[in-house]
Amino acid sequence: MSKNIYNEFQIKELEKNPNVVSVSERSISYSPEFKVKAVTDYKSGKTPSQIFIEHGFDLNMIGKDQPKRCLRRWRDSYKRFGEDGFLTERRGKGSTGRPSSKHLSVEEKLRKAEARIKFLEAENGLPKKAGRVRKAGAEEETILTAAEKFSLIEKTLRIHQLKKAVSFLCKLAGVSRSGYYDWLKAAPLRAQRDEQDELDIELIQEIFISKKEKVGALQIKMIMENDYTAIMNHKKIRRLMAKYNLVTKVRKANPYRKMAKATQEHRTCPNLLNREFNQEEPGKVLLTDITYLYFGKGQKAYLSCVKDGATREIIAYHLSTSLEMDIVYKTLKKLKVAVSNHFHPEAMLHSDQGVHYTHPLFQSKVKKLGITQSMSRKGNCWDNAPMESFFGHFKDLAEYKSLDNLKEVKREVDRVIEEYNHHRYQWGLNKMTPVQYLGHLLAA
The missing domain is CATH 3.30.420.10 (Ribonuclease H-like superfamily/Ribonuclease H)
Structure with a gap:
């Protein structure tokens, strides 16, 4: 699908090209013969742009990146299915060679159903986290971050040995397939960060416990700088406290605090201060x-x-x-x-x-x-x-x-x-x- 939106004039111009089967506002369906010819020409050394220009396409109209995207898709289909991937009817004449769900085998349908069940079981098994639960009518819904969804997908695939289910599970979880693979590639960095977190949390825990669990991130930061000559960003301290479940003991408001009533002979004074508490002069x-x-x-x-x-x-x-x-x-x-x-x-x-x-x-x-x-x-x-x-x-x-x-x-x-x-x-x-x-x- 093109990222461009074609107007009525452009659609009519594109439909004049014999290598085009049909055009909509957002997509162009190319003929199977053109796809085969494009892949063959690419193998002979021609660039995607050169191939499209030689076959009568205006790159300013279809988009300069369109040839590259199409060739990438078509080469993959050609590699997997050969010419039949283009010439055999699948999801339409503009098909990339990927079979539609209507033509899935019984085994493939069962595999997808199994992947869906295993993923949902893993998701339901997660404990609801504070700050991530919202009420939807009478029910509560756990809202997972993208990283948590990626972790669930990886765990589901690994534990249940599911094959060729990445795209399906990403779609089910509402995340992108490329994002999932980027997350996998970043695993060494996450491991390195976890190791550093293990070292950093030791000092935070020491201060937190010494203050009887009654200090927050800002207090810990200032104690670090003044008493331990250690520098750490308060946002990092707050993140680590949340990660390692260091919850500050906070006071609760007393709604029953009694207020003394003044007698008739007592006189109040006007509010001369007007909340100007800090006038930078000690004793004022x-x-x-x-x-x-x-x-x-x-x-x-x-x-x-x-x-x-x-x-x-x-x-x-x-x-x-x-x-x-x-x-x-x-x-x-x-x-x-x-x-x-x-x-x-x-x-x-x-x-x-x-x-x-x-x-x-x-x-x-x-x-x-x-x-x-x-x-x-x-x-x-x-x-x-x-x-x-x-x-x-x-x-x-x-x-x-x-x-x-x-x-x-x-x-x-x-x-x-x-x-x-x-x-x-x-x-x-x-x-x-x-x-x-x-x-x-x-x-x-």
């Missing part, structure tokens, strides 16, 4: 919030933190078993000590509209420190997203749920915040830790 934007920590047998603790918007460092924090106002007062005291009472002249403390932060006494204390107060819009967690993000990471990293008392929980909180500030590299901080990035900003 301070974010604060409180989170719940459940430990032991139904015990509960509360963690109050203050985070620097520019460096993402946790500057001050306080752990308590009580949610009374004292938790935020003590956090303010620790913040004052952490900065040696030298606050940024434009320092801003941003929080949600929780009862602690709208309390008149708390607002008075913040004002005495020379800090401007800002609050998120009601019910909008995105207005304090970096603080929410830290608590999420904290709960991924901390192992406090099985601890029995507050003292042990406090030790774990200290450990995790120390690791977060000094050893957790962050992509958004030029792959530095918060403390390293603080030094970078101060030196700039």
